[in-house]
Amino acid sequence: MSAAILPLREAIDRFVNDGASVALEGFTHLIPFAAGHEIIRQRKRDLHLIRMTPDLIYDQMIGMGCARALTFSWGGNPGVGSLHRLRDAVENSWPHRLELNEHSHAGMAAAFCAGAARLPFGMLKGYLGTDLPAHNPNIRRVACPFTGEMLAAVPAINPDVTILHAQRADRAGNVAIDGILGAAREAALAARTLIVTVEEIVDALPPAMNGIVLPHWVVRAVAHCPGGAYPSYAQGHYARDNAFYRKWDTIARDRAGFLAWMNQHVLDTPDHGAFLASLQKDAA
């Protein structure tokens, strides 16, 4: 089964259903903002959002009411501070209650690896002495059948849908990724359905014998989406907009300002190109 090359709108409409578990992965790098915004535009609801670092994109999706649950390991604005919409959901149930399934990075990485390998659980030496297991029934223990040593265990994560952003795909849907990966490959291979937005669709991928390639037959849909990671970044294409990450702290701090910004730039724009144009207009 080869990947279909689809418009992003159609890919989100067809493959992201209300109530689904959805992982938009990419660790700081290659965060699929365009796909997240399209999910917001299509007013998807009751999603179980999964990401190691929710980042601005989940702050936006949570604030816009898309999420019923969040599986995560670090929920801040990197180098800046809080994610105010995530905080408001947890502290005040605004816009509604958010169920948390909280891990450490190492635990969540183990869970994604288990998911990619279709093992029922992942294990690690972790969580020792912390209060996390007391508040998350998904952190248990398993004994080594050889030494008796006790290890931490976490259930595999297998999202209904994983969405990545990547630098390029070829016309068959093979996807090549360059630079910081995080757990993106494991999240991709753990998914029931994998959607990838890309900066470029090319005739042939650059040679990369041991590079990161997701073969076309594990990808369900590819959407051409230049700038699809902005304000995150795509190594070799554009840098992270660190100034925007700082600015988000102000935008998201209160509900009204947040809603106004989301309406203007996301809900009132038809697609990611228009979103980027509206920001540029703002800046001018």
Next chain:
Amino acid sequence: MSAAILPLREAIDRFVNDGASVALEGFTHLIPFAAGHEIIRQRKRDLHLIRMTPDLIYDQMIGMGCARALTFSWGGNPGVGSLHRLRDAVENSWPHRLELNEHSHAGMAAAFCAGAARLPFGMLKGYLGTDLPAHNPNIRRVACPFTGEMLAAVPAINPDVTILHAQRADRAGNVAIDGILGAAREAALAARTLIVTVEEIVDALPPAMNGIVLPHWVVRAVAHCPGGAYPSYAQGHYARDNAFYRKWDTIARDRAGFLAWMNQHVLDTPDHGAFLASLQKDAA
């Protein structure tokens, strides 16, 4: 701790002790023949040899009496047939008894991964319905603490010494590998001591953001050893000598012929350069 750049003879002398567990890894590609021959020249004894595919190099080491035990998953001459020296050791205890610790590829890969991660065991969905667990007490079962599903478990492999061959290292001892890896990286990171022989020592490694690099501080010693994988191969440097692999079937078939060949080409040559020259002389 940076890697030392040492002559191969000194690296083997210092770091490979009689009785040690030793993994010369590299899957078909980059098999460290030069290092194996140096171990034979130095008449190391009672080694616990570890390799997924023993290949010709372990056939030679076993036939020359270096090994007391073998951990492996496939012990043939690829595409040709038997490893006659391995067979003679198992079937007839020649030159002496060889203890076997036998896995499947998937089981051994899981054991190397666990070793690299310093977990006490690795797990997989594997060995189902086979007789291997009945003959290997190192294949057990573990229950998923969430679903109750039973999985196969294998103890981590942590060799005293892992030896790899690679295309290149820089002067600090960072090692770059290109092409088929097998479980070489995991075997390297699982080792207590890591030695790498390389085709070239260069001022700077080629850029490879997501390429396979072993950082200098995980490498104990690097030895410059051009042709060090022959008759296996080094992608980009020289091809696998498939004709030699076929020829080995004849050389190794009887004890006398084997010993004569090993004496002439390995024991009576001072180093790998002389070994290669002696083969070339033979061929001329």
Next chain:
Amino acid sequence: MSACTRDEWMTVAAARLLQNRDVCFVGIGLPSAACNLARLTHAPEIVLIYESGTIGTRPDVMPLSIGDGELAQTAACVVPLPEIFSYYLQAGRVDVGFLGAAQIDRHGNLNSTVIGPYESPSTRLPGAGGAPEIAQHAHQVFVMLRATRRSFVEQLDFCSSAGYLDGHGARARSGATGGGPRAVITDFGMLAPHPQSEELQLVALFDGVTAEEARNAIGWPLQVADRVDSIAPPTAHELDTLRALHARTREAHARPVHLPL
């Protein structure tokens, strides 16, 4: 069609079982020839994975080993071996796994480990390699094995990889996720499991071969399916393609390697 060898016929028969969209886990020898023949004839998009970590490889000549450089050079990507086994095979991403063996029993269980007792074998074979998990996880397994009464046996000396175990649903009850051996391609034709008993039965013969010849080559009383198909001989195109592949391969494997001195 010019006369062909039984090995060629086996290879062609196996190749015909493969479809254009299959993801195949390929072994060395006859399976490698069958998979590449399919790719060079009716299944140009077939995805070939070798356990060395090469995905989507399109070799011009067949590898002697499972990890020749040709496989890496022509692959869509090369990944570490642990990923091949965990993220691809175990994850259920392989449609077809090819296996050979020294012995097979009536339920498609395979021995590639020892002849005689494990602790003191008369013949030590190479061992299981990737087979136990290919047999466990691939959606379907094709076995390629020349038939003799020493290879198609009543009782395996050792079970290296599971087929249908004792049959009658034993495999499914064991928790194996893959479908098991759907076809055994041998040098008289093809066996396949009976839908209920899961015992291998004769389902197809090479054109001109008799059921009698088949029965004589099998070490258990071979059952014959209600319908036995005839396998057409290789076409000229199939045979020409296969022979050209073999010729290129022989030439390449004999080419002297430049020793780096």
Next chain:
Amino acid sequence: MSACTRDEWMTVAAARLLQNRDVCFVGIGLPSAACNLARLTHAPEIVLIYESGTIGTRPDVMPLSIGDGELAQTAACVVPLPEIFSYYLQAGRVDVGFLGAAQIDRHGNLNSTVIGPYESPSTRLPGAGGAPEIAQHAHQVFVMLRATRRSFVEQLDFCSSAGYLDGHGARARSGATGGGPRAVITDFGMLAPHPQSEELQLVALFDGVTAEEARNAIGWPLQVADRVDSIAPPTAHELDTLRALHARTREAHARPVHLPL
């Protein structure tokens, strides 16, 4: 030496603890500044690892996030995050881990999860991220945290990562492989665990700061070590290097990003 801020002094004091051959697991903010200052002054060979998967990185400007492109571009290699945590951190290959937190207790246990009860927090903090396993596995942990009675507390609201647990060897008995928090660098000086009780005590003060100031900033009755060192002010070279790094960083982070349209 020109007047320096307490943040600068903290950064310099932390940098001085690092050695040329250390492998450091770096966090964002003050730790990132300290590690890069060490690299740019007395420890040019120090190996910096960021949890994003960048190993041996030598950024010219500090990252705002843990995964800025600068880190990847200047790294010896970039590997998937699961490898960083399993093959490097868990494998015991990290000498020094840097951590911050919202709260620390007298045994160096840290809270970065919630203020108030977990189920209905008054303040939801970002969470643990990499900290639990850094705290568990790094050979030694350095904590950087400005001191107030709200941050240095009698009782954590939540334990996100373990220091010495209840002290008196509790950590070692728990099976943790790393050495725990060997130093807490704060804005009056430094605390370190008492060898037996493992309670954090005052071991060093910035030149000119009094023990009284330290005691006032700590939410438990602070013990003072038999010997309290004085931490020399930043040298001109340290301060110039740090300020230049900050200036480059500010400039880079303010640079407009070209939107790809």
